[in-house]
Amino acid sequence: MSKKTLTNNGSKSVRAKQVPGRFGLYGGRYVPETLMAALEELESAYAKAKLDSKFQKELRGLLTHYVGRPTPLYFAQRLSKHLGGAKIYLKREDLLHTGAHKINNSLGQVLLARRMGKKRIIAETGAGQHGVATATVCALFGLECVVYMGTEDMRRQELNVFRMRLLGAEVHGVDAGSRTLKDAINEAMRDWVTNVRNSYYLLGSALGAHPYPTMVRDFQSVIGREARAQILKAEGKLPTAIIACVGGGSNAIGIFHEFLKDKKVKLIGVEAGGRGLGLGDHAARFAGGTPGVLQGTYSYLLQDEAGQVATTHSVSAGLDYPSIGPEHAALHDTGRAEYVYATDQEALEGLKLLSQQEGIIPALESAHAVVEAAKRAPKMKKSEVIIVNVSGRGDKDIGILRENLTLS
Amino acid sequence: MLTFKSRPGLVVYVTCGDPDLATSRAVILAAIDAGADVIELGVPFSDPVADGPVIQRASERALKSGTTLHDVLALAGEIRKARPSAGVIVFSYLNPILRFGMERFAKEAALAGVDGVLVTDMTVEESATYCEIMHSRNLQTIFLAAPTSTDARLKKIAAASRGFIYAVSRTGVTGTKLQSDVRGDAEQLVKRIRKISKLPIAVGFGISSPADFRAVGEYADAAVIGSAIVKIIEENGDSAAKAADAVAQWINSLKSIGSKARA
Numbered sequence A: 001m002s003k004k005t006l007t008n009n010g011s012k013s014v015r016a017k018q019v020p021g022r023f024g025l026y027g028g029r030y031v032p033e034t035l036m037a038a039l040e041e042l043e044s045a046y047a048k049a050k051l052d053s054k055f056q057k058e059l060r061g062l063l064t065h066y067v068g069r070p071t072p073l074y075f076a077q078r079l080s081k082h083l084g085g086a087k088i089y090l091k092r093e094d095l096l097h098t099g100a101h102k103i104n105n106s107l108g109q110v111l112l113a114r115r116m117g118k119k120r121i122i123a124e125t126g127a128g129q130h131g132v133a134t135a136t137v138c139a140l141f142g143l144e145c146v147v148y149m150g151t152e153d154m155r156r157q158e159l160n161v162f163r164m165r166l167l168g169a170e171v172h173g174v175d176a177g178s179r180t181l182k183d184a185i186n187e188a189m190r191d192w193v194t195n196v197r198n199s200y201y202l203l204g205s206a207l208g209a210h211p212y213p214t215m216v217r218d219f220q221s222v223i224g225r226e227a228r229a230q231i232l233k234a235e236g237k238l239p240t241a242i243i244a245c246v247g248g249g250s251n252a253i254g255i256f257h258e259f260l261k262d263k264k265v266k267l268i269g270v271e272a273g274g275r276g277l278g279l280g281d282h283a284a285r286f287a288g289g290t291p292g293v294l295q296g297t298y299s300y301l302l303q304d305e306a307g308q309v310a311t312t313h314s315v316s317a318g319l320d321y322p323s324i325g326p327e328h329a330a331l332h333d334t335g336r337a338e339y340v341y342a343t344d345q346e347a348l349e350g351l352k353l354l355s356q357q358e359g360i361i362p363a364l365e366s367a368h369a370v371v372e373a374a375k376r377a378p379k380m381k382k383s384e385v386i387i388v389n390v391s392g393r394g395d396k397d398i399g400i401l402r403e404n405l406t407l408s
Numbered sequence B: 001m002l003t004f005k006s007r008p009g010l011v012v013y014v015t016c017g018d019p020d021l022a023t024s025r026a027v028i029l030a031a032i033d034a035g036a037d038v039i040e041l042g043v044p045f046s047d048p049v050a051d052g053p054v055i056q057r058a059s060e061r062a063l064k065s066g067t068t069l070h071d072v073l074a075l076a077g078e079i080r081k082a083r084p085s086a087g088v089i090v091f092s093y094l095n096p097i098l099r100f101g102m103e104r105f106a107k108e109a110a111l112a113g114v115d116g117v118l119v120t121d122m123t124v125e126e127s128a129t130y131c132e133i134m135h136s137r138n139l140q141t142i143f144l145a146a147p148t149s150t151d152a153r154l155k156k157i158a159a160a161s162r163g164f165i166y167a168v169s170r171t172g173v174t175g176t177k178l179q180s181d182v183r184g185d186a187e188q189l190v191k192r193i194r195k196i197s198k199l200p201i202a203v204g205f206g207i208s209s210p211a212d213f214r215a216v217g218e219y220a221d222a223a224v225i226g227s228a229i230v231k232i233i234e235e236n237g238d239s240a241a242k243a244a245d246a247v248a249q250w251i252n253s254l255k256s257i258g259s260k261a262r263a
């Protein structure tokens, strides 16, 4: 099935596309054998839940009444005028309960974990948003919640650490590597390998071994379904471009997915350019990475010549990760989506811009997408439309912002 | 050659380049002379998800000393020359091999005299191309079987395996102590594999005492000792000769008790 995918001599077999868990050449399942039975169990439980109208009804009900869906698609009139080109719409995932898109996925997976009879939930977190979302839904259902977080991220997102603990979660600091998201995932996987019989690993992005990239995408694709209907209603046409930031890739694939078939709609992912394009200074996988396997999946990876995974840097903890969801790797190679990056400095400017033009303080992650919109809009016609996915709000970033922004 | 001279046979894992290649070389030769049947040459990796703290620290030290897959293959060649009949396996995570190039890896490993390869995160489902390439160079593909593996999975694992099957003693990462209640896990697993495969079975993860070693001999063909050895190297890493002596002594104590059990 995976023939030639990992040793391909440049031949991009289209055949591999039909395999579940493969996106073109990318994806798959590369984990210690101990986890394989759990992944198979998860795959079949999810396949059943997906077709179960009771499950879907429960999910929809909670998304509406607990999480706060649908989120508005808001026309940012002042920002659009300020930039003097395309009309910019903001998909307001920042308005969701807990403050980011992450809860769309946490809720879906926790419902699944309950169906599977798992009472202990393991999660990793970078910016803390996935950890907070998971701690929240665990509190909602009375489940034990253990969150792994790099100590560098605990420092820079300390408000979220407190929130998780307040919600009853156990937060474990991880003191390895860059002390960021990748290292937290390693430790979460070690916990899972040890407690696999009674624990559910609630992965927070469209990453990891099959079925996670597909399942997380499905739970997040509600963003794009809403946005597509909303823009058709507001403008009577599809947008020229959709822009989202890309850490592991869940908010981006969530808003892109419904538009994949609309070939004229440009899909633009924005990675973290950090402080420059030297290895170790950024997390722009498509600018500096090559295909490789990390944490269960085959995708673009920032690595050195010996195949050791590189350290990364971004001012935003949520984008600070050396690999990228495998579906994005495939969208990149086919050219269906385009990937660019924004630097730390640009993201800080973007955050300030949206705050002062619209009264919306985005998360530093989302600010990367705002920057790209600000670069493109002035060059576009006034009749054109851009949708920016505002994946989260900036409250969690106030500490870093105070360190990095000078306000007059 | 991947054969076990006595029961249980002894497989010794060493993270290559911890703290430097000269120490690894001295330790490995001493281990073979003390009676190890097979040596697993561990390739250090930045993200060893299947490993506990002891081997994580060893990987960090090995990476700090600049150890690459290329160095590990060179070391394999030296070991092969110095001890022609010892079994030599390369034990790695997938990514360093991918980056090296799988065909190139197979070719150079075969040239160095390596007998087999174990890739921790290579699942049987993804292994068709990998097995084809390794088998074309007469490299044995060793796969892990876990207590959580279903019988359907064990069948696939047995079909793809060559040389021996590595049975993981319990759920968890390397290095955590075996608990008496999970001894059943390993024994159960070995029994299930025996129904499916005639290949020898080595049990590993958490074997750290002569008693563990002896117990494994009662139901499996070999025992893999990793973290316990790596820990001795860690404690004696300031001198290659000292580390080699300490490892040899430890293996001697293991072996003498092992053979007493058989008597």
Ligand SMILES: Cc1ncc(COP(=O)(O)O)c(C=O)c1O
Pocket (backbone or CB within 6 Å): A100, A101, A102, A126, A127, A128, A129, A130, A204, A205, A206, A245, A246, A247, A248, A249, A250, A251, A252, A317, A318, A319, A363, A365, A366, A391, A392, A393
């Ligand atoms: C607000 C926000 N946006 C984006 C991300 C990046 O994740 P993903 O690429 O999976 O959307 C995070 C991750 O923590 C986040 O908190």
